[in-house]
Amino acid sequence: MDSEIFYRSVSALDTLLDSGKLTSIELTKAVIERTKSIDAKLHAFISFDEEKTLNEAAQCDRRRKAGKKLSNLDGIPVGIKDLISERGQPLTCGSKILDGYVSPYDATVIERMRNAGCVLWGRLNMDEFAMGSSNENSYYGKVANPWDISRVPGGSSGGSAAAVASGETILALASDTGGxxxxxxxxxxxxxxxxTYGAVSRYGLVAFASSLDQIGPMGRSIEDVATLFHVISGYDDKDSSSYPVDKTNHNIESVKSKTIKTIGIPTEYFGEGLNPEVRQAIDDAVGFYKKAGHRIKEVSLTMTEYTMAVYYVIATAEASSNLARFDGIRYGYHSESAKDAVDLYYKTRGEGFGSEVKRRIMLGTYVLSNENFESYYLRAQKVRTLIRNDFMEAFKNVDLLITPVTPSLAFKIGEKSADPLQMYLSDIYTISINLAGLCALSLPCGLSSNGLPIGLQVIGKPFHEHEVLSLGYEFEQAHDFKNMHPTI
Amino acid sequence: MKDKSFDHSVHIENIATLARIHLADQERQDLAKSLDEILEYFDKLRTVNVEGVEPSAHAFPLYDILRDDEVGTPFDVKTALQNVPKRRNNQVIVPKIVE
Structure with a gap:
């Protein structure tokens, strides 16, 4: 068996599994061993159940052997961000307040992955309640970036990204509220x-900001990510925000087919504060698309300046409401020193939540309070309408948009943790997509002079995932970033 | 509209009471400082003309969506209560709330 089997693509693994040259047990053991050998450095996992995982792999092998494979993902290990419910497994949300919680049911995405034969691998580390951009806010330890362990992997799905990048899993299932x-x-x-908001069911996802949260796949190639997306997407009557998506284009052929597009470049995303190496990499990508025959058009998203303020008003308001359920009575941490019911709430929440979660609940409570509701929350909701209008206007003239994903490269652990506002600004290019309810892809498009990855964002109209995946695929095929792995 | 800054004299204790969160002294000080800065940043929303603009609660309009009222398979009591920190005889123990 290839010593780096954990870096192979889903389609290559599927072929090997079909041929009998590889078993899911062998593949699963390879990712488990890989995790055991390097995760002390990365802390990408909060927990894993080796026996359960290998049992699932054994079932996959039996199915494949009997010629009854469920899908191309049958037998492929997928790590789960620790905020998606998997029956019988712990779910912590990276928080002390959910320490010891065990999910009593499966999220819809988990059920769909089971039906596709995925091996449900370990629980991936994250910023507490998905609040953070560096994965420094987990009660279970900070996650390191496998490309340079003195740097952050980003957040909140830092554990998922680090695990996929370093071969601790083949794929990961994560969530995106603002990036x-x-x-x-x-x-x-x-x-x-x-x-797109509504494209994937959120039943069984712990809520952070309900008008923004969305579950999505992470992997090392567009094809791998598309394959998992096709499994998890589609209407679910258990989620009232679920949308009856037309799945006609949900196949790999549509991702691989090229059509000439008009690509918009929003001027406001290339202004002050953008790292020059990131800018160069995005400019090169735009140059690539132009050469490939696509039409490039500059567009203006005039509300960009306000997106961060709108996002943090709305997201914290929704979070303060969603997290009110953690009261120490029905589940989770329970303070032992409380003297009455109200004191139990105070102490359970005071002792159970970390500092960033407290900050956001406090902010959300403030903007929703009687005297501030109109000037912050309602106003932010109105500006949100303008942000969406901005995008819809741009999409009258272009099919897709291309932007950087982040203004900077992965920063040092501790560099921004004392300055929440600076930390929030690291999501400046991603949050508007959630506010406007669009779909967007991040794919590698370069390496900096100090060897750090750079991401390209492709933004599409609502429910046009196949278009963003297809444009990303074209770039990926012409470059070799998907075969570059960190040295760890 | 007069473009004056909001009053940022945030009453941390008051918000913490509304949010039902106990804060240690150091936490209270740290939060007062960061909330001030963040709320000042939010002030830029004051400069946007939102007259006649409808607020968006979601990215696209969502209406009441109800499932058919059919009996499903509920959890058994044991599963439903497995995460309750204090329980006895299939019941949740809560602090005394009436004198």
């Missing part, structure tokens, strides 16, 4: 898709 899939994908040199 939590795309920003860590960019920092760790992998591919991440934030599907």
């Amino acid at each position: 939590s899939i795309r920003q860590p994908a960019a920092f760790c040199g992998i591919v991440g898709l934030k599907p």
